[in-house]
Amino acid sequence: MTQTNPSFNPSPRYKSKKGWYKDKPPKEKGGMPTEVEIAGPIVIENKFIDPKTNTEKVIITDEDQKEIVESSDILTTQKLPSLMKYGFSINEKYTKDLGYALQQMRNQLPISYLYEGVGILETPFGPIVSLSEIYTTKEFDNKSPSDAICDNAYDLTPKGTFDNWFNMYLKEVKGSLLLELAVVFGISALVTSFLKHKHETEFAGIIFSFTGQSSTGKSTAASLAVSVAGNPTKGNETLFRNWNATRNALEGYLSNNFGIPIVFDELSSATFRDTTGLLYSITEGQGRQRSNVHGEVKTPKNWGTSVISTSEYSIFNDSAQNDGLRVRTIEINEQFTTNATNADNIKKAVALNYGHVLPLVAKYSVMQSLQHLRKY
Numbered sequence: 001m002t003q004t005n006p007s008f009n010p011s012p013r014y015k016s017k018k019g020w021y022k023d024k025p026p027k028e029k030g031g032m033p034t035e036v037e038i039a040g041p042i043v044i045e046n047k048f049i050d051p052k053t054n055t056e057k058v059i060i061t062d063e064d065q066k067e068i069v070e071s072s073d074i075l076t077t078q079k080l081p082s083l084m085k086y087g088f089s090i091n092e093k094y095t096k097d098l099g100y101a102l103q104q105m106r107n108q109l110p111i112s113y114l115y116e117g118v119g120i121l122e123t124p125f126g127p128i129v130s131l132s133e134i135y136t137t138k139e140f141d142n143k144s145p146s147d148a149i150c151d152n153a154y155d156l157t158p159k160g161t162f163d164n165w166f167n168m169y170l171k172e173v174k175g176s177l178l179l180e181l182a183v184v185f186g187i188s189a190l191v192t193s194f195l196k197h198k199h200e201t202e203f204a205g206i207i208f209s210f211t212g213q214s215s216t217g218k219s220t221a222a223s224l225a226v227s228v229a230g231n232p233t234k235g236n237e238t239l240f241r242n243w244n245a246t247r248n249a250l251e252g253y254l255s256n257n258f259g260i261p262i263v264f265d266e267l268s269s270a271t272f273r274d275t276t277g278l279l280y281s282i283t284e285g286q287g288r289q290r291s292n293v294h295g296e297v298k299t300p301k302n303w304g305t306s307v308i309s310t311s312e313y314s315i316f317n318d319s320a321q322n323d324g325l326r327v328r329t330i331e332i333n334e335q336f337t338t339n340a341t342n343a344d345n346i347k348k349a350v351a352l353n354y355g356h357v358l359p360l361v362a363k364y365s366v367m368q369s370l371q372h373l374r375k376y
Contacts, residue, residue: 012094012101017041017063019089020098039098040089044105047072048112048149058106059149062088075102110146118152119259119305120193120366127197129190129259129362131229132156132355137367154260155237156230160353162360165227168349178336179221179346182210185330186225186261187361189306193259194366196285196304204285204304209315209331217337218310220346222263225308227350228357229260243309244269247278251287255301260358267311267318276319282307283328 012022019040023033045067046059056072060083068086073079080095080102090098115121118130126139130150140148173179185208195201208225210218223232226239234240240263241253253262272278281287287301309315314333319325337343 012038012097014043014101014105020101022094022097036091036094038091038094042083042088042090042098042102044075044102044109046112046147046149047106047109048114051114051116056111060088072106075099075106112146112149113144114149114151116151117256117258118150118154118156119190119257120197121150121258122197123148129366131260131359131362132158133359135362135367151256153237153256154230154239154262155235156260156355158355158359159231160356162353162356165349165353165356168346168353172342172345172349173224176336176338178332178334179224181332182221182225182336183228183357185306185308186228187358189229189261190259190358190361190366192306193304194369203283203328205283206306207279207282207315207329208306208308209329210308210310210336211312211314211331211333212335213312216335217343219265220343221336222265222308222310223350224346226261226263227354228361230355230358232263232350232354234265239263240265242269243267243311244271247272248287250278251281251301254282254303254305254307255287257303257305259305261306261308263308263310265310267309267315268313270318273318275315276325279315279319279325279329283325 010023010025012020014020020038020042021035022038024036026033041062041064043061043063044058045061048057048059049055050057057069058072058074059067059069060074061067066087074083077095077099080099081090081092084090113123115123115128115130121128121130123140123144125143126137128137128140128148128150129135130148130152134148134150136144136148169183173183188206192201192203192205196204210221212218223240226232229239231238232240234242239261241250243250243264243266245253250264267275285302285304315329315331316325337346
C-alpha cells in the first residue's frame with residue numbers, strides 16, 4: 001500500500017496579494033513536496049450578465065491597481081495566457097490548473113446585475129446612486145439577490161483629499177458669489193436628478209451658460225463646478241468636454257448620465273450652426289430619434305443632468321429666441337475670478353483634488369431622502 005505525504009496538496013491555492021501556488025510531488029519516497037508559484041495575484045471579484053450580448057463576464061483584479069472585465073471564456077486554457085498583456089503574471093506550464101482554480105472561484109460567486117449609467121438609477125429592486133461608489137437603499141438591499149455593478153463612462157474616482165479641496169474653497173471661492181454659485185450648479189446636477197426622480201420637476205436637467213471674454217475665468221469656474229463630482233480636466237473620460245463634436249457624439253457623452261455635471265467648453269467651436277434642437281434635447285434628457293440601416297427606430301439615448309456651457313457669446317445667439325429655452329437655461333455674463341492668481345490657484349487645486357463633494361451629498365442628503373420616500 002502506497003503511503004502519501006499528508007502535507008502534499010495537488011490543488012492550486014491562493015495566497016492573498018501573493019499569488020497562486022501548488023505542490024509538486026516529492027522526488028523521493030518520504031521526501032517533502034515542492035511548492036511552486038503558478039501565477040501572481042489573480043482574483044475573480046465578480047461576475048455578471050452583459051445585457052448587450054447576453055453573455056457572462058467576469059471582473060478580474062490583482063487585489064491592487066489592476067481591474068479588467070472579460071468574457072468568462074477567458075478562463076479557458078487557451079485564452080488564459082492573454083491576461084499577461086494586462087500585466088498579470090502566469091506560469092504557462094500550469095494554465096490548466098490555474099484555469100480550473102479560477103473557474104471554481106467564479107462558480108462560488110452569485111450573478112450580479114449590471115446597470116448602465118451614473119447618478120440616480122432606477123432598478124427593479126429600488127433606486128441606487130452610482131458615483132465612484134454605489135450607494136444602495138434598504139429596499140434595494142432587501143430585494144436584490146446580489147450586489148449592483150454599474151457601467152460608468154466617466155472618471156469619478158476621487159483624487160487628492162477633501163480637506164485640500166475645501167481649503168481651496170475657503171481661500172479662493174468663499175465670499176465670491178459667482179464662484180460659490182458654480183459649486184452649487186455642480187451639486188445641483190444630482191439634486192435636480194433626485195427631484196426628477198420624485199416627479200417634483202419637469203426638467204431632466206438645466207443648462208448653465210458661462211459667457212464672457214477669455215480672461216473672465218469662465219472655464220475655471222466650469223472646472224470648479226464639475227470638480228465636486230470627478231475629473232475636471234480635459235480628457236476622454238473626464239467631465240470637461242468640448243463643443244467641437246457631432247451632435248451624436250455630444251449626446252453620447254451625456255447618455256445614461258442622471259446626476260453628474262458635465263462641461264461643454266467653447267461653444268464657438270461647435271460644428272453645427274443651429275443649436276435649438278440640441279439645447280432642447282439636453283434639457284429634456286432625450287436624444288434625437290434615429291433609425292438603423294433597416295429603417296427601424298433605434299432606442300434614443302437618455303439622460304438627466306446639468307450641463308455647463310462656456311462661450312464668448314450668448315448661448316442663444318445660434319438658437320431660436322423663445323421662452324421654452326430660456327426657462328431651461330441660466331446664463332451668466334460676468335467676471336468669475338478676481339484675478340489671474342485666483343484663477344490659477346483654483347485650477348491647480350481642482351486638478352489635484354476632485355470627486356469628494358458629490359459622494360457626501362449622495363450619502364448624507366439624497367440617500368437619506370430616498371430611504372424616507374420608500375417608507376411611505
